[in-house]
Amino acid sequence: MKFGGSSLANATRIKNAARIVQRFLPENKMVVVASAMNDTTDRLVEIGELARKGENARARKMTARAASTKKTRRELLNLIDRLNRDLEKTVEGISHLRELTPRSRDYLLSFGERLSAPILAATIRSLGLKTRALTGAEAGITSDERFGEANPLVEVSYHEIRRRLGPLLARNEIPVVTGFIAASVDGSITTIGRGGSDYTASLLGAALNTDEIWIWTDVDGLMTADPRIVKDARVLPTVSFGEALELSFFGAKMMHPRGVQPAAQRKIPVRIRNSSKPTLEGTLVSSGETQNGGRIVKAVSIIRSVGIVTVSGTGMIGSPGAAAKVFMALGSNNVNVMMISQGSSEATISCVVARKDVDNAVRALQLALLGQGLVDKVVAEKDTCIIAVVGSGMKGTPGVAARIFGAVARKKINVRIVAQGSSEYNVSFVVSEEEGPEAVRSIHEEFQLGNY
Ligand code: ADP
Ligand code: ASP
Ligand code: MG
Numbered sequence: 001m002k003f004g005g006s007s008l009a010n011a012t013r014i015k016n017a018a019r020i021v022q023r024f025l026p027e028n029k030m031v032v033v034a035s036a037m038n039d040t041t042d043r044l045v046e047i048g049e050l051a052r053k054g055e056n057a058r059a060r061k062m063t064a065r066a067a068s069t070k071k072t073r074r075e076l077l078n079l080i081d082r083l084n085r086d087l088e089k090t091v092e093g094i095s096h097l098r099e100l101t102p103r104s105r106d107y108l109l110s111f112g113e114r115l116s117a118p119i120l121a122a123t124i125r126s127l128g129l130k131t132r133a134l135t136g137a138e139a140g141i142t143s144d145e146r147f148g149e150a151n152p153l154v155e156v157s158y159h160e161i162r163r164r165l166g167p168l169l170a171r172n173e174i175p176v177v178t179g180f181i182a183a184s185v186d187g188s189i190t191t192i193g194r195g196g197s198d199y200t201a202s203l204l205g206a207a208l209n210t211d212e213i214w215i216w217t218d219v220d221g222l223m224t225a226d227p228r229i230v231k232d233a234r235v236l237p238t239v240s241f242g243e244a245l246e247l248s249f250f251g252a253k254m255m256h257p258r259g260v261q262p263a264a265q266r267k268i269p270v271r272i273r274n275s276s277k278p279t280l281e282g283t284l285v286s287s288g289e290t291q292n293g294g295r296i297v298k299a300v301s302i303i304r305s306v307g308i309v310t311v312s313g314t315g316m317i318g319s320p321g322a323a324a325k326v327f328m329a330l331g332s333n334n335v336n337v338m339m340i341s342q343g344s345s346e347a348t349i350s351c352v353v354a355r356k357d358v359d360n361a362v363r364a365l366q367l368a369l370l371g372q373g374l375v376d377k378v379v380a381e382k383d384t385c386i387i388a389v390v391g392s393g394m395k396g397t398p399g400v401a402a403r404i405f406g407a408v409a410r411k412k413i414n415v416r417i418v419a420q421g422s423s424e425y426n427v428s429f430v431v432s433e434e435e436g437p438e439a440v441r442s443i444h445e446e447f448q449l450g451n452y
Pocket of ligand 2: 004005035036041042112179180193194195196197198
């Protein structure tokens with residue numbers, strides 16, 4: 001069971017999570033994964049930025065807020081005190097050097113989960129159950145050193161997870177593991193990407209070959225669209241792994257992009273449920289056939305905060321290897337490309353990247369490509385978002401794209417870039433950030449996703 005930040009947002013929510021564990025324990029053995037409380041990780045990100053800029057007083061003030069807790073038992077209090085002091089020292093170090101490296105940033109971000117997991121474990125213990133709080137590293141999750149987006153070394157991790165958690169489970173102890181964080185082989189703390197607690201849960205489930213993986217969150221399940229954007233969005237009772245993969249990758253916030261991957265590989269069903277309404281079944285993500293009521297499109301999601309970087313030059317026309325040079329320049333500067341388009345004129349290549357990477361991408365492309373007769377211009381746009389339309393019923397059905405773009409056009413929304421994944425589960429396109437929500441609503445309406 002993984003509890004998301006909103007399910008651990010305060011003392012009441014944490015007690016509620018503990019009671020959910022208690023409720024399902026009699027007929028199960030389980031491993032619990034804890035996210036950081038509420039938006040702690042966002043605040044740690046801010047604190048890091050403040051410290052890097054040398055805004056010590058503000059950083060310190062926020063640090064105190066990030067770590068404040070109510071009265072708890074002595075042992076837990078001591079641990080929280082220790083973590084708080086360590087956190088303060090970390091922030092001080094960053095502001096002293098005015099340097100926030102990917103490594104120190106991961107160390108800083110790890111405090112969210114390192115605080116929440118022991119608190120949740122203690123709360124479960126107070127209900128009379130045996131628990132043990134563990135960091136991702138203590139649970140056996142080992143990763144490479146790509147700080148910020150570290151990749152778990154799957155086979156080693158699976159082996160270590162079984163070795164370390166197996167004996168606890170055999171003694172009926174409930175391991176409560178920090179989501180989101182792992183450690184490199186030499187023991188440095190790494191994080192596995194924002195929203196990574198889903199991924200942690202999936203890895204642990206796959207390693208231990210659990211019957212199911214449950215993700216407790218603040219909505220009734222995976223829905224046809226973000227309920228904050230579409231009022232009549234509806235819960236999907238079943239979703240295939242393929243669809244979940246497309247949705248979570250493009251849905252950005254709902255789930256970690258690789259969140260279901262380990263579960264999908266081992267065909268372990270994933271349930272997404274509302275921690276405020278534990279009697280609801282939620283959404284079942286599995287390798288089985290999904291009921292879609294003959295519907296073509298299943299859901300539509302939005303990924304915000306992306307930008308477009310376009311390189312153009314007549315020199316690229318008919319020049320083999322031009323695209324390779326573009327992607328090489330981006331890849332070697334650690335810029336992840338989310339979408340690509342090249343027109344058949346071959347005179348331009350556009351790449352969609354995260355907004356935070358746009359400046360870096362432009363610089364990398366200018367340095368690598370200008371002045372060689374290939375590329376004349378590199379331009380960027382920053383205020384865009386991706387809309388992804390997902391559904392396994394789209395495969396081989398003609399006319400879906402026409403309906404999608406017809407609906408968007410009727411709202412007078414300009415489409416910048418289009419891509420269809422070869423899985424045929426997904427048509428995605430880019431519009432201005434401002435028009436994104438309206439584009440989502442127009443597609444939701446066109447395919448009547450709100451109706452049963
Ligand atoms: P957690 O803290 O449990 O990890 P997140 O905030 O990461 O929760 O994800 C849950 C939120 O994702 C929901 O509150 C909802 O607003 C948003 N969301 C976006 N798209 C969807 C969707 N298609 N279905 C359900 N929720 C969605
Ligand atoms: N706390 C981390 C984040 O906010 C991981 C997670 O919640 O899944 O990204
Ligand atoms: Mg999440």
